[in-house]
Amino acid sequence: MSATLTESERDRVLAKSALFSPPPVALPDGRRELVGLSRPELIEELAAIGEKAFRAKQLWHWIYHQGTTDFSAMSSIARPLQEKLAQRFVIGRPGVATEQTSIDGTRKFLFRFRDGQEAETVYIPDRQEDRGAVCISSQVGCTLSCKFCHTGTQKLVRNLGAAEIVGQFMAARDAYAEWPSPRGETPRLLSTIVLMGMGEPLYNYENVARAMQIVMDNEGIALSRRRITLSTSGVVPMMDRCGEELGVNLAVSLHAVRDDLRDEIVPLNRKYPIKELLAACRRYPGSSNSRRITFEYVMLRDVNDSETDARELVRLIAGLPAKVNLIPFNPWPGSIYEPSTTAQLNKFASIVMDAGFSSPVRTPRGQDILAACGQLRTESERVRVRPAA
Template sequence: MPQTIDLKDTDTRDALSARHAAGPHALKQPLIGMSREELGEALLAIGVKDRQVKMRVQQLWHWLYVRGVSDFADMLNISKELRLALAEKYTVSRPEIADEQISEDGTRKWLLRFPPRGAGKPVEIETVYIPEEGRGTLCISSQVGCTLTCSFCHTGTQKLVRNLTAEEILSQLLLARDRLGDFPHKDTPQGAIVPAEGRKVSNIVMMGMGEPLYNFDNVKKALLIASDNEGLSLSKRRITLSTSGVVPEIYRTGEEIGVMLAISLHAVRDDLRDELVPINKKYPIKELIQACRDYPGLSNARRITFEYVMLKGVNDTLEDARDLVKLLKGVPAKINLIPFNPWPGSAYECSDWEHIERFADFINKAGYASPIRTPRGRDILAACGQLKSESERLRKTERLALEAMMIAGHGEA
């Protein structure tokens, strides 16, 4: 019996439209996010001679990550013949910008659209740029949606759709540098709020949508490319990975990636953290803190940042502050206090500012740096814990019907 598809279903119709619009380009493999070895294999696959591969890899690496080009035609020291061969099978293009918002404080939020890759239809994620005096921080997403359902986090209300690939993680950085004029021969938008000197994107934080350590391999690959000295060349001390506490992967992060670590802590008792950060039921506080004590390279110069969202009447008493200091005793640490950023339907309120300051003063007097994070981009829902997209995964029956239609040739460009 032939399969049929309900074109009145908006999700399925959108998927068909997106596939049709993508045309043959949807089949091209991205070079962004490939290791040098993989780039070499890609070159061999299109007929580049073995003795030329190393040189060509270096040329591609330079164009992608030093010059920031997004079109093979701009790779001027590569022959036209090779550029055409590359363009036929591969792509170096940026993701589609579905929306861009600029906060009154200069924070920028991009809604980026990526191919389905198993989700049934194109997916969207949010990326945020936060300009500050002397630095610009890019908050990068690692997943579409999230599995962790932290009760105070807007992203946690969106079910996991899929992991982002290394290319999609890295493309967020490349696109931001494009838009901000942070590559050679690129212009900064007129009136943009950016650091007065140096790089426009000087720091990146894996604190966007998703749990980075549940997408470890792709995050690792992207961050190692971002920190490669012959390309994007971001210092590992300017890259921070934030986790809600996937304990086994914390050890791997230190050993295999070597970036700065941040822990979404938010509570000092297991009963409360079980509610706020449900992964605590699997990896309780004692195991989490031990993993932090064992983090490779931990020192006063490479402290762990503990993130603590201030929730009125929930976790903001001086007793909580005392227990927090006791819990972290002996761990080189900084404690970021985050005023709760409200979102539609949230059940929590932000602690009073005077209350937050008393909490911070207590921790500072105990010997820990305890800055209060200034809320940024609240007016465009770009602040910590506010990121979310509308992406959902098609049901299996819908995906199968869509695939059947494509096989039958009805969706070809």
Template sequence: MSTELDLSRRPAKPAETGPVNLSGLSLVKLRERMEEIGIDKKKAKMRANQVSHWMHNFGVTDFDDMTNIAKDMRAKLVENHIIARPDITEHKVSVDGTQKWLSRFGPGIEAESVFIPDVARSGALCVSSQVGCTLSCTFCHTGTQKMVRNLTAQEIVAQVLVARDTLGEWPTPSENRKLTNIVFMGMGEPLYNLDNVVEAIDTISDCEGISIGRRRITVSTAGVAPKIPELGARTNAMLAISLHATNDDLRDEIVPINKKYNLECLFDAIRSYPDLGNSKRVTFEYVMLKDVNDSLAEAVDLIKLLKGLPAKINLIPFNPWPGSPYECSDWDKIETFAEVLNRAGLSAPIRTPRGRDIFAACGQLRSESIKERASDRLKAKIAQNSTAAE
């Protein structure tokens, strides 16, 4: 029996010591920070807006570059603050131009993000919302990594800043951008970290900062049904559903959260998503698994399942990973599956695999982070103290 844990109420990370990193903080938290260092409320809002604009529109990492802030104020900021990116422990570039970063947010805390260039007319950044995952979807490499912790909103935003640094997109361009879309399709289940995802989207979509519109931000869920309407109400982002099966028996097997929220429950929640229509369709992700979910009968069942919903289906050729129990469907079978959906009036593009050679494709993301138990930390501390006493 599988267990899904909602970690949204747990502290994302221990309290920090030393200088406070302002990079990636929301306007609300920046304003709170300004007040904490003695700036009155009226000026704190103005200062927060200024600092955010420099960090998230111009990409600066040095307070001295904030030229419209008085020198004495900059000196005050320097005393207790830094503007820092996470350590990049690995950066790989695929032969097809896809880029992958492994960002280190603390000791043993690493997550992957992937930039996919030239997706239609845009470039999409796939960001992670957790380190590890609790859902154990059988086709997904991330599902083989035990949950370590939620990422904070600041850490989610940091993935966007890292990509912008590499792409050289500072200040935020008004046109001809390389990075135009954000997809929460990396490591983790975003709706089990909803508060931080909401806060991150607020920062990413701020028109005076990173300025990526909410209609260009997509949040994918494996089916945390009760949180779906809340996601729409709080973010107005686009919704994607990691579906992969048309009946409960198969979905129970490959997407175990279905045992808790079955297809009927899931689709009731989807229909409650705010403002669905032709300009705001739900994307259904369907990974093509050879002889598992790729029959013509299942294509027909998918048509029936999506009847009445403004929907788009992304057919995803399975991307293998070490020890994976599946094979990708034959290409002609994928094309036939897509043709059945297209004839029924559904948009069903086949997603071209990107970044397979660097394990950056859909379902391949994973880090080596391992959750450290409190007892292990205590043992290590005792051992360290013993060594120091000798």
């Protein structure tokens, strides 16, 4: 794919994304949500009420480092200004509609946003360490319709805004009391972010990028780009931009090694076939032996799990700094696929490992609460706008 064509395709992706924009950031009472604003935007909002730029630095610290939602708790800000800020602004979080904890410790949040739409977020603890990953959603629903994914059965409702994306992580921190204590200790349970929840992050790139830039800001949440992984099904035109602007870890939902099969189970392949996808992976900046691209591969019995498939996978990714996550299929109500047998999983993994690629078999987490990979779905529906009479 040429650079010119990539840029043209990129413009089309962004134009399509705009059709599913999140709701306005202003509340019905006229106050403005501060979470999700960039630093320049925060400075601009404060300038509009006669405050100097250093106030933005103070607010940023309270919002993103301390996790404060109440202006009156901001001790470095005088009470008159606290009251002035409270009259004009709000520091919000998604509301928790439901919360479930799996027998393995995985915790799933159903977050409800201000317009009533919902998305799911999952905290996955690491069994080996006292920390874990927050799996964040980028859209309500999904437009990709991957055949093995429960989320793909829910039509795309809308994109999530930057405040709603970073707000998922902040709300999870609230739930685990992960903000710094008065004594200065910084807990580390929620140590990584994976953009692997509902939706395709690169079809909502602008909001995802804004949210991740906030998360990575050194004076706030300060999460390293090495602790953030963005998973894409292969929106090729946006992969280059993601690498250039964010430089986070990349995970690619591959799931098939032949275009005819991938066309069927990952329909996005009809637009960006495997050859173009792998070329974009090879261009991804910063990829190295220490920062490998992860290829995600859901193992579907008698569909994509043969030894021939494994050998072709090895051929396709040869020369790439890569690892392969083999994901046992997680059944969901109405699914037509079955998980690969343990024996076949092991054969497949051995072929990939013998070729020099790490190929761990991902242990399913949170299956009992439908929180495992490919199981997320909500009942939110797209609101149809009726024409004026």
